[in-house]
Amino acid sequence: MSQFMVTNDLGAQEWMAGSTLILMLGLVGLTMAVIWLVPKITTAIPAPLAGIGIVAAVVIGFGLDVPRVGDLASIEGGLPLFHIPTVPLSLEMLKVIFPYAVILAAIGLIESLLTLNIVGEMTGKRGGASRECLAQGLANTVTGFFGGMGGCAMIGQSMINVKSGGRTRLSALSAALFLLAFILVASNIIEQIPLAALVGVMFMVVIGTFAWQTLRIMRRIPMNDAFVIVLVTGVTVAYDLAIAVVVGVIVSALTYAWTNARRIHARIDDTKEGVKVYKIDGPLFFGSTDGFAELFSPDTDPDSVIVDFMDSRVADQSALQAIEDMASRYQDLGKTLQLRHLSRDCHKLLNRAGQLMVDSNDDPDYGVAVEYSIQTGMLGGEH
Numbered sequence: 213m214s215q216f217m218v219t220n221d222l223g224a225q226e227w228m229a230g231s232t233l234i235l236m237l238g239l240v241g242l243t244m245a246v247i248w249l250v251p252k253i254t255t256a257i258p259a260p261l262a263g264i265g266i267v268a269a270v271v272i273g274f275g276l277d278v279p280r281v282g283d284l285a286s287i288e289g290g291l292p293l294f295h296i297p298t299v300p301l302s303l304e305m306l307k308v309i310f311p312y313a314v315i316l317a318a319i320g321l322i323e324s325l326l327t328l329n330i331v332g333e334m335t336g337k338r339g340g341a342s343r344e345c346l347a348q349g350l351a352n353t354v355t356g357f358f359g360g361m362g363g364c365a366m367i368g369q370s371m372i373n374v375k376s377g378g379r380t381r382l383s384a385l386s387a388a389l390f391l392l393a394f395i396l397v398a399s400n401i402i403e404q405i406p407l408a409a410l411v412g413v414m415f416m417v418v419i420g421t422f423a424w425q426t427l428r429i430m431r432r433i434p435m436n437d438a439f440v441i442v443l444v445t446g447v448t449v450a451y452d453l454a455i456a457v458v459v460g461v462i463v464s465a466l467t468y469a470w471t472n473a474r475r476i477h478a479r480i481d482d483t484k485e486g487v488k489v490y491k492i493d494g495p496l497f498f499g500s501t502d503g504f505a506e507l508f509s510p511d512t513d514p515d516s517v518i519v520d521f522m523d524s525r526v527a528d529q530s531a532l533q534a535i536e537d538m539a540s541r542y543q544d545l546g547k548t549l550q551l552r553h554l555s556r557d558c559h560k561l562l563n564r565a566g567q568l569m570v571d572s573n574d575d576p577d578y579g580v581a582v583e584y585s586i587q588t589g590m591l592g593g594e595h
Contacts, residue, residue, distance in 0.1 A: 228279075232277070232278070235276065235278060236278055236279070236407075236408050239267055239270070239271065239276075239278065239406060239408035239409065239412070240408045240411050240412045240415065241412070242263075242266070242267055242270070242412070243263040243264070243266075243267045243408060243409045243411070243412025243413060243416075244263070244412045244415055244416055246259070246262055246263040246266050246267070247259040247260055247262070247263040247412065247413065247416045248416070250262045250263070255377065258372070258375075258376035258377070259375070259376070260372050260376065260413045260416070261376070263409060263412060263413060263416075264405060264409040264410070264413065267406055267408060267409040267412070268404065268405050268406060268409060271406045271408075272404065276406075278406050278407070278408060279406070279407045279408075280403060280404055280405060280406055280407060281402060281403045281404070281405045281406075281407060281410070282403030282404065283407075284407070286399065286403065287394065287395055287399045287402060287403060288395065288399035288400075289395045289396070289399075290396065291396070292358035292359050292360060293358065293359070294357055294358055295357065295358075295359065296357065297356060297357070315452065315454050315455075316362050317349075318453075318454035318457070318458075319364070319452060319453050319454045320348060320352070320362060320363070320364035321345055321348070321364070322453055322454065322457055323364050323365060323366075323367065323453065324344055324345065324348050324364045324365040325341055325344070325345070326367065327364075327365035327366065327367045327370050328341060328344055328365065330367065330370070330371070330421065331370055331374055334371075334374050334375075335374060335379060344365070348363075348364055348365070351363070367417075367421060368414060368417045368421075369387065371417050371420060371421055372413070372417060373387060375420070426441065436467045436471070439463075440460055440463055440464055440467070443459065443460065443463060444456045444457070444459065444460040447459050447460075469497075469498075469499040470499065472494070472495050472497070472499060472500065473497075473499035473500040473502075473503060474500075474503065475493075475494040475495070475500070476492065476493070476494030476495065476496060476500040476503050476504055476507075476524070477492075477493055477494060477503075477507070478490045478491060478492050478493065478507040479491040479493065485516075486514050486515075486516065487514065487516040487517070487518055488513050488514050488516070488517050488518070489517075489518045489519075489520060490507065490508065490517070490518070490519045490520065491520045491522065491523065492504075492507070492519065492520065492521050492523065492524040493523045493524060494523075494524060495524065495525045495527055496521075496524050496525065496526050496527060496531040496534065496535075497525075497527035497528050497530065497531050498527075498528055498530035498531070500531075501530050501531065501533070501534040504531075504534050504538070505534060505537065505538060508538055508541070510541045510542050510545055510547065511545070513542075513547065514547075515546075515547050515548060516547070516548045516550070517542060517547060517548070517549050517550070518549075518550045518551075518552060519538075519549065519550070519551050519552065520552045520553055521551070521552065521553045521554050522552070522553040526554065526555065535551070535554075539551075
């Protein structure tokens with residue numbers, strides 16, 4: 213049977229089992245049932261509030277012995293006082309603080325933007341991501357001078373707020389003021405709330421937040437995407453959200469590069485004048501340079517060769533180097549190579565002279581990631 217861990221009177225942790233566990237699970241189920249049923253009857257009362265209230269009334273009315281909020285810790289507190297953090301201002305202290313600051317900032321930004329996106333989908337409105345990040349950063353900076361912890365937007369609380377009808381800034385302000393009131397004057401009441409009620413509320417939030425369609429489409433989406441979804445989920449559970457996002461971005465980028473590296477190919481046309489035309493199709497970047505080099509056969513090609521980049525995209529310095537290497541192979545054999553539909557940036561960056569000809573009358577205009585200086589010679593062709 214499944215077990216929950218609780219804290220006994222001596223402060224040690226022990227597993228909940230037997231009738232206590234059954235009672236706990238029953239109260240969790242009751243909370244979830246109330247939250248599911250109340251919106252079907254009335255929307256005047258927020259469903260989570262009704263669930264917590266009914267379960268708390270049952271526990272208190274029948275005198276049930278179940279864990280409550282006060283069993284974990286007291287939430288009583290007072291108004292904070294301004295003070296300067298008492299830490300030495302030194303490079304050694306910065307080395308200690310900086311890694312944790314980066315992790316917490318990353319988690320805060322990710323969760324805040326994720327919450328903003330979910331709330332936007334639920335309400336049909338778009339929020340200001342930049343303003344959200346700046347506001348969170350400013351608030352966390354100020355709260356540090358009052359002894360507070362860093363915080364961010366909360367998915368669970370935001371979901372409950374929106375589903376309960378909150379749509380304006382007044383809803384968030386009301387939540388903050390009520391939380392302040394609970395800490396200052398109503399802590400004794402809040403500490404009597406059964407933990408089972410809060411667990412039930414969070415279960416309903418998870419059920420409402422989880423993208424269930426992911427399970428249905430998992431077998432139909434590309435294997436790479438399915439792997440990234442499972443990987444990010446596992447890393448989030450094992451470590452934290454910030455590391456999971458970084459891992460997901462890296463794996464996705466490598467997967468994208470690998471996929472696009474295999475897309476480059478060439479359509480070959482032989483003209484009546486004995487000129488062979490390579491029409492490149494697909495992006496040319498660091499991952500596809502080897503495939504690009506394998507497209508050409510300088511030894512067997514005629515004396516005049518045209519390489520057309522109309523359907524390709526030259527993305528970085530590795531791509532430019534690959535073009536130069538290909539051109540040098542033809543030049544070493546004394547053959548004429550003409551490049552078409554390269555951008556003006558490529559014209560400036562390619563540093564081959566002599567028989568390398570670039571037709572630039574109808575070249576596209578797009579940026580190249582990295583520039584390097586021209587060392588020798590000039591480009592031939594029309595400019």
